[in-house]
Amino acid sequence: MKVIDSIAEFRKARRALPGTVAFVPTMGYLHPGHLALMERARREADHLAVSIFVNPTQFAPGSDLDAYPRDPEGDRKKCEDAGCDLLFMPTPEMMYAPDHATVVETEGLDQVLCGPSRPGHFRGVTTIVSKLFNIVAPDVAVFGQKDFQQLAIIRRMVRDLNFPIEIIDLPTVREADGLALSSRNKYLDAQERASATCLSRALAAAWHAYQGGERDAEKVLEVARNTLLESVSAQAIDYLECVDPLRLTRYEGDARQIPDAQGAVVAMAVQVGKARLIDNLRLDGELPEALG
Numbered sequence: 001m002k003v004i005d006s007i008a009e010f011r012k013a014r015r016a017l018p019g020t021v022a023f024v025p026t027m028g029y030l031h032p033g034h035l036a037l038m039e040r041a042r043r044e045a046d047h048l049a050v051s052i053f054v055n056p057t058q059f060a061p062g063s064d065l066d067a068y069p070r071d072p073e074g075d076r077k078k079c080e081d082a083g084c085d086l087l088f089m090p091t092p093e094m095m096y097a098p099d100h101a102t103v104v105e106t107e108g109l110d111q112v113l114c115g116p117s118r119p120g121h122f123r124g125v126t127t128i129v130s131k132l133f134n135i136v137a138p139d140v141a142v143f144g145q146k147d148f149q150q151l152a153i154i155r156r157m158v159r160d161l162n163f164p165i166e167i168i169d170l171p172t173v174r175e176a177d178g179l180a181l182s183s184r185n186k187y188l189d190a191q192e193r194a195s196a197t198c199l200s201r202a203l204a205a206a207w208h209a210y211q212g213g214e215r216d217a218e219k220v221l222e223v224a225r226n227t228l229l230e231s232v233s234a235q236a237i238d239y240l241e242c243v244d245p246l247r248l249t250r251y252e253g254d255a256r257q258i259p260d261a262q263g264a265v266v267a268m269a270v271q272v273g274k275a276r277l278i279d280n281l282r283l284d285g286e287l288p289e290a291l292g
């Protein structure tokens with residue numbers, strides 16, 4: 001595995017690789033969710049490229065950029081063991097010139113879910129993912145469904161801007177008790193870790209309501225909200241929404257009936273201690289084993 005921190009060197013190493021490249025972009029502090037993406041990527045192409053970059057432009061001022069967990073040595077080893085050929089670990093100074101002025105923005109899809117509470121976040125994500133796609137030049141890129149809105153936005157960006165890259169997504173990897181793996185789980189103490197299962201329990205409750213025949217999104221959400229409230233306060237719930245899986249429009253008010261043809265995703269962000277946790281589930285899909 002080559003570990004590279006310069007853009008020019010990365011391009012050179014990429015050009016020297018014969019065949020196709022699959023790419024997994026990450027912010028590091030790697031866990032089995034990331035490793036599942038790498039394993040799939042490895043099977044999709046001749047070579048695997050991974051990036052580790054905690055992208056400052058997707059963090060709001062005063063949020064957890066400095067506290068974000070990092071483990072470069074451990075991550076290197078995990079990438080090597082996962083069969084990574086090229087590991088790109090640039091510095092913020094390399095990725096953003098002092099007079100960097102260009103952004104990529106996918107309009108509309110950031111009006112719901114995480115968008116309102118993280119203004120500018122998805123513009124930071126689409127900008128850095130565009131830059132990484134231009135540097136890595138992969139044939140395939142693999143993302144996790146845990147970041148459901150990010151995935152929908154990246155798919156739209158790739159389509160709209162004609163990136164010649166196939167996007168593959170993978171189901172959320174979970175702990176045995178349902179908690180979605182996330183680098184930010186590190187912020188949880190033992191008591192918070194126990195409460196954090198309320199997200200996946202709420203999703204399971206919503207899934208059962210839908211599968212039992214409920215199509216009124218507001219009633220489905222009430223079931224989920226009541227489950228969350230067993231473990232956290234109402235103020236801790238950043239959002240809890242039920243949306244169309246592709247357009248990300250909310251099922252609410254006059255449009256609260258979920259059409260069977262479209263299906264629905266329930267998604268939420270909940271503050272548990274210092275961690276803002278997100279999770280989501282397709283109501284018209286299978287119930288993941290860890291939520292059973």
Ligand SMILES: Nc1ncnc2c1ncn2[C@@H]1O[C@H](COP(=O)(O)OP(=O)(O)OP(=O)(O)O)[C@@H](O)[C@H]1O
Nearest residue numbers: 026027028033143144146147172173181182183184
């Ligand atoms: N539990 C998981 N299962 C599958 N994929 C995941 C999981 N967690 C993260 N990913 C995916 O890994 C990629 C990199 O995500 P990132 O490095 O931000 O990890 P993270 O654990 O989501 O961190 P954070 O705590 O910041 O949300 C993204 O495509 C993300 O969707």
Ligand SMILES: CC(C)(CO)[C@@H](O)C(=O)[O-]
Nearest residue numbers: 025026027055125128147
């Ligand atoms: C896609 C990404 C690597 C862009 O910084 C990040 O948002 C992430 O890790 O999901």
Ligand code: BAL
Nearest residue numbers: 027058059121147150
């Ligand atoms: N996993 C998405 C990156 C972020 O929360 O900033």
